[in-house]
Amino acid sequence: xxxxxxxxxxxxxxxxxxxxxxxxxxxxxxxxxxxxxxxxxxxxxxxxxxxxxxxxxxxxxxxxxxxxxxxxxxxxxxxxxxxxxxxxxxxxxxxxxxxxxxxxxxxxxxxxxxxxxxxxxxxxxxxxxxxxxxxxxxxxxxxxxxxxxxxxxxxxxxxxxxxxxxxxxxxxxxxxxxxxxxxxxxxxxxxxxxxxxxxxxxxxxxxxxxxxxxxxxxxxxxxxxxxxxxxxxxxxxxxxxxxxxxxxxxxxxxxxxxxxxxxxxxxxxxxxxxxxxxxxxxxxxxxxxxxxxxx
Numbered sequence: 001x002x003x004x005x006x007x008x009x010x011x012x013x014x015x016x017x018x019x020x021x022x023x024x025x026x027x028x029x030x031x032x033x034x035x036x037x038x039x040x041x042x043x044x045x046x047x048x049x050x051x052x053x054x055x056x057x058x059x060x061x062x063x064x065x066x067x068x069x070x071x072x073x074x075x076x077x078x079x080x081x082x083x084x085x086x087x088x089x090x091x092x093x094x095x096x097x098x099x100x101x102x103x104x105x106x107x108x109x110x111x112x113x114x115x116x117x118x119x120x121x122x123x124x125x126x127x128x129x130x131x132x133x134x135x136x137x138x139x140x141x142x143x144x145x146x147x148x149x150x151x152x153x154x155x156x157x158x159x160x161x162x163x164x165x166x167x168x169x170x171x172x173x174x175x176x177x178x179x180x181x182x183x184x185x186x187x188x189x190x191x192x193x194x195x196x197x198x199x200x201x202x203x204x205x206x207x208x209x210x211x212x213x214x215x216x217x218x219x220x221x222x223x224x225x226x227x228x229x230x231x232x233x234x235x236x237x238x239x240x241x242x243x244x245x246x247x248x249x250x251x252x253x254x255x256x257x258x259x260x261x262x263x264x265x266x267x268x269x270x271x272x273x274x275x276x277x278x279x280x281x282x283x284x285x286x287x288x289x290x291x292x293x294x295x
Contacts, residue, residue: 001044003028006082015171027075044083049093066100073099106278107245114232115141128197129211133224135190140240143177144247144265147240151216153207160184169266248276
């Protein structure tokens with residue numbers, strides 16, 4: 001089905017992340033296997049709307065979630081549109097495909113008072129890992145950046161005199177995020193300790209490193225965040241992305257402009273940011289029910 005040429009297009013022209021490309025590869029490989037096993041179809045031009053629909057029906061019968069199925073539909077649509085532009089097919093078989101409806105879930109976040117408890121926890125400022133871990137939590141909450149963006153931060157992307165940091169987001173899009181004086185002080189303390197203890201050049205290296213001086217890796221960042229959030233929250237999800245949700249929700253709850261939050265988060269469209277307004281509305285409902293005499 002010529003999947004490799006499509007994946008190369010995503011990598012070199014669309015500049016998609018390796019994580020996204022692997023997801024596309026997995027989804028399209030599953031489609032390819034289904035078409036081969038059920039219909040003995042090997043050529044992309046042989047694929048029909050009915051075949052795609054039967055693949056979706058099989059996934060639904062197997063109890064796959066609507067969210068996962070819709071992701072696979074999205075990958076499949078992108079692939080066949082690419083094939084159409086390459087003139088390898090004459091008709092896009094996904095044109096009439098409709099995915100199952102998803103239940104809208106509100107983003108999970110940590111309450112403000114609980115986040116305040118994290119910021120006042122006492123730590124040993126001579127302990128490199130303790131300082132680093134505390135700073136990771138503060139950076140996530142103060143900026144709303146993604147885990148991959150935090151891991152990819154370099155020392156020369158820190159504009160501390162201007163109270164700004166630069167991050168590299170999805171599709172290699174850079175954005176500048178303001179930070180407050182308190183966070184600037186914490187970053188300077190950490191960079192000094194990092195340099196003293198590990199004898200690492202602060203100019204051209206990763207900001208967040210392991211105790212052995214290596215670049216941080218996703219699982220370690222997750223463990224740090226999970227451990228910290230476990231001290232103030234009993235909810236199941238305690239990941240770096242929950243802190244991103246927390247940042248956005250708290251910003252909007254305190255009157256931030258939706259477009260400004262969109263830019264800070266690095267969202268491509270306003271629709272992605274609007275999910276956080278639901279949490280704001282839920283908060284207003286609670287205030288109304290508590291305060292109005294007839295509520």
